Amino acid sequence: MTDFTWLIGGEAGFGIMTTGVVFSKITTRSGYHIFDYVEYPSLIRGGHNAYEVHVSGDDVSHLSPTIDVLVCLNKETYEKHKSRLTPSSLVVFDKEEFEIKEDIKKIIIPFKKILTDLKGQSVMKNTISLGASIGLLGGDIGELIKIISEQFAKKGDEVINFNKLFVQAGFDAVKKNYSELILNYLTKKPGEEKLVLTGNDAFALGSVIADSRVYVAYPMTPSSTVLTDLAAWQEKIGMVVRHAEDEISVINTAIGSSYAGVRSAVGSSGGGFALMVESLSFAGITEIPIVVFIAQRPGPATGMPTWTEQGDLLFTIFSGHGEFQKIVLAPGDNEEMIELTAKAYNLADIYQLPVIVMSDMYLSESHKSVTKKFIDE
Missing domain, CATH: 3.40.920.10 (Pyruvate-ferredoxin oxidoreductase, PFOR, domain III)
Structure with missing residues (x-):
């Protein structure tokens, strides 16, 4: 073989x-x-x-x-x-x-x-x-x-x-x-016919499958290519893709669009997500469904953008002030990323709460072959 x-x-x-x-x-x-x-x-x-x-x-x-x-x-x-x-x-x-x-x-x-x-x-x-x-x-x-x-x-x-x-x-x-x-x-x-996808490509594809209509982000490696993927596709799929001025604007834009009735998501890495936490609590108390994509990078503050680590899991689970429910999903590969991303939007809608999808540089930027049959099904 x-x-x-x-x-x-x-x-x-x-x-x-x-x-x-x-x-x-x-x-x-x-x-x-x-x-x-x-x-x-x-x-x-x-x-x-x-x-x-x-x-x-x-x-x-x-x-x-x-x-x-x-x-x-x-x-x-x-x-x-x-x-x-x-x-x-x-x-x-x-x-x-x-x-x-x-x-x-x-x-x-x-x-x-x-x-x-x-x-x-x-x-x-x-x-x-x-x-x-x-x-x-x-x-x-x-x-x-x-x-x-x-x-x-x-x-x-x-x-x-x-x-x-x-x-x-x-x-x-x-x-x-x-x-x-x-x-x-x-x-x-x-x-079988195969696609060559990164984990970020898989999240973007899962968002399209879930009929997300708004994606907002401020570029932060290793999450940035979700923004560029969806921006390239937005006219074909009828999605609004916004590169906002900072992460606070990012999450508040998505909360607003979700309140208006469309499935919405944001993306960042640990440092950017730290700036979103107050608004995440707001989404929790107001029961506004939102999907948050976090591609982790090592270290505190700006950290090490091009290396991989999984150090933000506990921070994500306990993020936000006060007590409110949230769901955290952690895909292990590209196929799981597609499946769990689509599921994240459904869970957010069913339970009216924030759902966070975790990744890291290793998953987000590595390519894996995925059969077209898997995606079609």
Whole structure:
């Protein structure tokens, strides 16, 4: 049975996250299940980014301790992750950028030369690495090109064709020089149609299924992509999505819209939810139904935005002054997030109280393959 981990790492700002998502989509379209995780600092540029994808023939919702294919866009990636390599692991890198002295299986891809020959920017190393990875894993380059075409559709054929050159160059470099090391892990197989969803995507989807009509938030990692998801969908689904000026305005807007008769929700992380607590008590005493989404982050105050922790559970259970009833739900994976989010709106309406849906960075920002059949049912 297919079961392996692929990891790509490099400097922040070089498209590591986009590359990882594309890889996850290729594997699901090839018939496999995935669970992925992204590690990144709270920086716009610089610092180390890493994106790993656990691929399996069966449903998977966890990471693996070892790495089977490590794609290094800089030396720091190798140094940080080499402890997780095994004797059979493959390491993709450019020997013109750094040398690896250890006795491991090396896949040398001339990133710099390809960029020079094709007149590409350095950020396009990630596109070359995708082509090389698909070649190394025995995947279908046609599926990768199809995804690249979808991704750059709005930018026109010129941009699409330019990116295809770099994908093909990486793919050809593997096929030409390392045919004996190719792992046929991604041979296409029949399987159910799957969606690649984060926990935040799942909450957004659950809200749509529940016929929520108002979502209000002030961006706070790791909850922010719920806001951007629903904002992108709002015209199609008939939802009002408001980016308010602060968290106090957020919850009071939603309480008002709920009082007016529509299902309403808010989203934040621990620090933002702390500002909402007085109004949560107001919703409790006035028996106004509202759904609150909390994606936890470590530490007090602004904390550590891009890391994960589950330290706000007791704070959430006992939030608010005075005594009033509330319901707290804690999904364990993306499927549960969809189910419990839809259930949260029903419970809020039935019992006329606040219902809180808990998450953390690990669930909120990691992708998991979810079958379309599960969502349709």
